[in-house]
Amino acid sequence: MSTTAAKVILVVDDEPRTVQFIVMNLELDGFRVISAFNGYEAIDKVTRELPDMVILDIMMPDMDGYETLKRIREVSAVPVIFLSVKGQELDRIHGLDLGADDYMTKPFSPGELVSRIRAVLRRTEAGAMTPQSEIVVDDELRINFGQRKAIVRGREVILRPTEYRLLYQLVASAGRLLTHETLLSRVWGPEYHGEDQYVRLYITYLRQKLEKDSRNPKYILSERGLGYRFKEISPPE
16 A cells, blocks of 8 residues: 555645545545545544545635634644635735635636645654754854754744754855755655745745844845855854
8 A cells, every 4th residue: 555545635626526526636646535525624624534635615604714724723733725716826825824825816726736745744754854963053043953842042942843943944054055956856846836926935934033123134145046054154263
């Protein structure tokens, strides 16, 4: 049995034809699929059936996808991909801010959906890929990748999974420029070619957590139009 075949995907949409379309295509790719037609049913199935991923429509009556995700996040860290007819960047940013792992705009191809599902599952399943030791950047910042946290000016900051992966790539190449495409490929996967807004958004999240002044960063530096680099780190004495 393949790894894909073992994965359970919960599809949530108030349109039965949309659910049927997604279920059929995911089952053809070897996933086991369960469905829900509103937010309340989705929350119940997340808690009872423990799916490996949730595909969640935003525009639903009674409880929309945004509110459904908020409630899911109270009980589960299951990865969630939003589906929406609203494709503006502000809508995407709002969805990711709430804790979604990805955001796809309708209409979409079955192949693209399967590709995104696999990419998110790979990121979710990635084991610890970093040393357990703590990295001392300077007197104000220490990073413990083993525990997925940072100590910023004496305060513990928890890193979300994507923030952790992005920061690791930056720190592992401290002093060197990493292009948008390099970061997209290493952190999100090759399926995200051209999706530079993901990098910009999560760089903003990291700066808000790590920098004293996120508008004038000293750790995560921009190379205009090219990418980002983390400041050089002096080796321990």
